[in-house]
Amino acid sequence: MRRFWLSVTMCLLLLLPQAAIAQVRSEIAFPDIPGYVTLKCDFHMHTVFSDGLVWPTVRVDEAFRTGLDAIALSDHIEYQPHKDDIPTKHNRSYELAAGRAKELGILLIRGAEITRDTPPGHFNAIFLKDAVPLEQTEFVDAVKAANEQGAFVFWNHQAWKGEELGRWLDVHTTLYENKWLHGMEVCNGGGYYPTAHRWCLEKNLVMIGNSDIHVPDLLEKNTSAEHRTITLVFASERSVEAIHEALRAGRTAVWWKDKLIGRPEWLEAVAEAVIQVEPPHLRSKNAVWFRVRNLSEMDLTLDRKGDAGPTQVVLPARSTVGVRVTVPDASQPITLDYTISNFWVAPDTGLQVTYTIPSP
Numbered sequence: 116m117r118r119f120w121l122s123v124t125m126c127l128l129l130l131l132p133q134a135a136i137a138q139v140r141s142e143i144a145f146p147d148i149p150g151y152v153t154l155k156c157d158f159h160m161h162t163v164f165s166d167g168l169v170w171p172t173v174r175v176d177e178a179f180r181t182g183l184d185a186i187a188l189s190d191h192i193e194y195q196p197h198k199d200d201i202p203t204k205h206n207r208s209y210e211l212a213a214g215r216a217k218e219l220g221i222l223l224i225r226g227a228e229i230t231r232d233t234p235p236g237h238f239n240a241i242f243l244k245d246a247v248p249l250e251q252t253e254f255v256d257a258v259k260a261a262n263e264q265g266a267f268v269f270w271n272h273q274a275w276k277g278e279e280l281g282r283w284l285d286v287h288t289t290l291y292e293n294k295w296l297h298g299m300e301v302c303n304g305g306g307y308y309p310t311a312h313r314w315c316l317e318k319n320l321v322m323i324g325n326s327d328i329h330v331p332d333l334l335e336k337n338t339s340a341e342h343r344t345i346t347l348v349f350a351s352e353r354s355v356e357a358i359h360e361a362l363r364a365g366r367t368a369v370w371w372k373d374k375l376i377g378r379p380e381w382l383e384a385v386a387e388a389v390i391q392v393e394p395p396h397l398r399s400k401n402a403v404w405f406r407v408r409n410l411s412e413m414d415l416t417l418d419r420k421g422d423a424g425p426t427q428v429v430l431p432a433r434s435t436v437g438v439r440v441t442v443p444d445a446s447q448p449i450t451l452d453y454t455i456s457n458f459w460v461a462p463d464t465g466l467q468v469t470y471t472i473p474s475p
Contacts, residue, residue, distance in 0.1 A: 143182035144412040148384040151349035154184040159325030164208040165190035171212035179219040187226035205246035240266040269298035273311040302371035309462040324369030339432040340373040421452030
């Protein structure tokens with residue numbers, strides 16, 4: 116009997132660390148910007164209710180642990196490879212995950228992926244009330260059914276089968292002209308789609324980035340340069356309704372690998388929030404020394420465009436860097452013109468920024 120209780124105790128002790136680890140959250144450092152809270156979101160992921168390999172509640176636990184604020188479970192409508200073992204129930208993943216999401220404070224959004232041949236491609240519909248009406252014979256009818264519920268619809272991984280199959284067709288024009296298409300995945304998992312990026316700018320579509328995760332996320336890397344692809348949403352408050360409003364207004368940026376991708380106004384706001392240039396702590400006749408802080412989760416690369424300052428300044432994530440600037444006269448204000456090369460306002464085009472070091 117003593118040996119039995121010893122075995123039980125050892126089993127409990129082995130389980131305790133795992134339980135504790137499951138509740139530990141690693142925050143993703145992107146500060147709020149003026150007027151808005153910065154929410155970290157993933158609107159494209161799968162569970163066993165389509166072709167994913169995890170139970171819906173696991174996706175919620177993963178979201179909590181990896182620092183997300185909101186997720187959408189977007190199982191395929193048409194593609195159901197597990198249907199012999201798990202019945203096709205398009206709303207079931209959301210229903211199963213809802214309770215766990217409330218417990219952990221994760222904002223859960225009902226979604227689905229309309230999955231047809233490419234072209235026309237795959238499309239996510241989120242903020243659904245009911246996913247079942249999306250089961251339609253015709254592709255356009257499925258997208259229309261989503262819009263009739265007030266859903267936000269975006270085109271997934273536009274060129275995942277190549278640019279030729281990802282080209283813009285008449286059917287996409289139909290969706291666009293009817294205002295049934297609202298955004299595009301500029302990034303999906305490890306992939307970046309420059310054509311989708313350009314179309315978002317040209318057609319005023321919202322830029323989205325998601326993981327499209329199918330496997331357990333413990334199999335994925337998690338560094339400042341290799342991580343889950345997410346959308347930063349600049350919302351008026353932390354709620355599902357505020358996220359929906361922000362997406363409709365286009366207040367997003369995409370964090371993909373070591374890049375942040377978005378419209379200039381939002382990347383400028385992020386840059387102002389994450390880069391802090393301290394007043395000089397030392398001056399000589401021809402030089403100043405000061406510190407620059409990076410409050411974000413990503414490394415930042417600043418390349419000089421003006422005459423003053425180092426040729427390149429690299430700011431590691433969550434770090435402070437010392438900078439020395441040599442000038443003809445350090446008693447005068449110093450203007451530093453740089454490009455944040457990994458803040459993309461267009462394909463392979465960095466964000467221009469200017470910092471001024473005041474005179475003493």
